[in-house]
Amino acid sequence: MLYGLYIVTLHKETHFHLNRFYLLFSYIISLLIPLINIPVNNADKEATFFAVLETVQITSQSAFAIEKYAFINHYVIVFYLIGMSVFLMRFISEIISLIFIHRQCSIEANNQLNIALSKKQIAPFSFFKTIYIDKKTINEESQEKIIMHETIHVRQWHTIDVVFAELICVLNWFNPFCWKMKVALKETHEYLADLGVSEQTPEYAEYFMLLFRNAIGVQPGFANNLNKSLTLKRLIMMKKTRSSKLSKMKVLLAFPIVIVLFIAFSCNKNADKLKSQYSSNVISEKKETVNNTSNNDSKLSAKSNDDKTFISIEKMPEYPNGYNALIDYLSKNIQYPEEAKEKGIEGKVFVNFTVTKTGKIKNVTIKEKGNSLFDAEAIRVVSKMPNWIPGLNKGTPVDVEMTLPIVFKLS
Incomplete structure (x- = not known):
C-alpha cells in the first residue's frame, strides 16, 4: 500500500x-x-480466563491429515x-x-x-x-x-x-x-x-x-x-x-x-496467535478409531481479559473423567450433516464456550462463522456437554472461556 x-x-x-x-x-x-x-x-467485561483446548484427533485419517499439513508447513519454511x-x-x-x-x-x-x-x-x-x-x-x-x-x-x-x-x-x-x-x-x-x-x-x-x-x-x-x-x-x-x-x-x-x-495488524495479532495454536480436530463418518496425540499433562496457559497478560492457571477446567472422555463424547455425539455429505462439503468450526465457576457450560458461540450446517451441529453437541470441573485460580473457582476447533472432513 x-x-x-x-x-x-x-x-x-x-x-x-x-x-x-x-x-x-x-x-x-x-x-x-x-x-x-x-x-x-x-474494561466493561467481567474478567474471565481464556484457553485453547489441546489437540484432538478422531479416526486414523485425521492423523494422516495432521502429518500432511505439518509436512507442508515444514516444506514452506x-x-x-x-x-x-x-x-x-x-x-x-x-x-x-x-x-x-x-x-x-x-x-x-x-x-x-x-x-x-x-x-x-x-x-x-x-x-x-x-x-x-x-x-x-x-x-x-x-x-x-x-x-x-x-x-x-x-x-x-x-x-x-x-x-x-x-x-x-x-x-x-x-x-x-x-x-x-x-x-x-x-x-x-x-x-x-x-x-x-x-x-x-x-x-x-x-x-x-x-x-x-x-x-x-x-x-x-x-x-x-x-x-x-x-x-x-x-x-x-x-x-x-x-x-x-x-x-x-x-x-x-x-x-x-x-x-x-x-x-x-494489531487487531488480528491475537487472533493470528490463537489460530497458530489451533490443532485440527477431525470429525469423520468413521468414528470407531480414536487417536489422541495431545499431551494432556502439559501445563496450560490462559489469558485474563482484565489485565491482558498471559498467566498460569492453577487448575484448568476439566471434562468429567478426563480428556479421553471428552474425545469419546465428541466422537459419539457429533454427526456429520447429511446435506453436507451429499454435497461433499468439508469445513472447520471454532466453537467458543465458557466453563463457569460452577462448571456449567454457557455462552456457546461460533468464533468465525462458516457453513451453517457445521456451525449448528457443533453448537448442538457442545451445548449438551455435561458440567465440567471448574478451573481454579489461586484456589478460587473462575470462569474460563474455552475454544474448541473442529474440522469436519469426509473420510
Whole structure:
C-alpha cells in the first residue's frame, strides 16, 4: 500500500529528498507494524480466563491429515530459507567482488574522500567514502564531473540506504514490492546526484554524453554508480520544472494508510496467535478409531481479559473423567450433516464456550462463522456437554472461556 501510494503521488515529483525519506520510512514502517500491538479496552467485561483446548484427533485419517499439513508447513519454511540463502549468498558475492576491485586499485585522498583508481575497466561507482574510477578510460575533464556526481552519493550517505534495502530484500526475497522499492530508492539517489551536478554544470547534453561514454564496466550491484538505470527519464527529470511546495503535502496521505495498517495488524495479532495454536480436530463418518496425540499433562496457559497478560492457571477446567472422555463424547455425539455429505462439503468450526465457576457450560458461540450446517451441529453437541470441573485460580473457582476447533472432513 505504501509503495502504491508512492507510485501514484510522489515518484514523478522532483522532491527527491522527500521521496528518499518516504521510501526509507516505508521500509521501516513495514518492519515495525507486525511487531506493534494496540491493546483493546475491555474494561466493561467481567474478567474471565481464556484457553485453547489441546489437540484432538478422531479416526486414523485425521492423523494422516495432521502429518500432511505439518509436512507442508515444514516444506514452506525450508523453501523460504533456501531462497533467503540464495539471495544472501548473492549479497556476499557482491561484497567479495568489491573487495577484489578495491585490492587492485591505487588509492588517492581527495577532500576527505578516497579516490580508487582501477587498473581494470569498471563503471564509476561509490561505496561509503570511496569513489571507484577506471583511470585508463577517463580524462581529467570527465573525471571532474564523475567525482562531482559520486561525491553527492558519498556526502548524502546513499550507500547506507542501499545496503539497508538489500538486506531487507534478502529477508523478504519473496515480496516483489521490496525489490521495486529498492529500485525506486536507487533511482532517487541518481536523481539527487544528477540534480547536484546540474546545479553546478548546466550543460545537460555534455553531462549525459559523459554518462553514455562510461556506461560500460563492472561494479557491485549494491554500490551507488554513475550509470545505474541510465534512461531517458533521468534527463527528463533533470530538465523538468521543479514541483511546487504544495505538492509535498501528498506525503500526508501516507499517515491514514499507516494508521489503518497498524490497527489491522494489531487487531488480528491475537487472533493470528490463537489460530497458530489451533490443532485440527477431525470429525469423520468413521468414528470407531480414536487417536489422541495431545499431551494432556502439559501445563496450560490462559489469558485474563482484565489485565491482558498471559498467566498460569492453577487448575484448568476439566471434562468429567478426563480428556479421553471428552474425545469419546465428541466422537459419539457429533454427526456429520447429511446435506453436507451429499454435497461433499468439508469445513472447520471454532466453537467458543465458557466453563463457569460452577462448571456449567454457557455462552456457546461460533468464533468465525462458516457453513451453517457445521456451525449448528457443533453448537448442538457442545451445548449438551455435561458440567465440567471448574478451573481454579489461586484456589478460587473462575470462569474460563474455552475454544474448541473442529474440522469436519469426509473420510
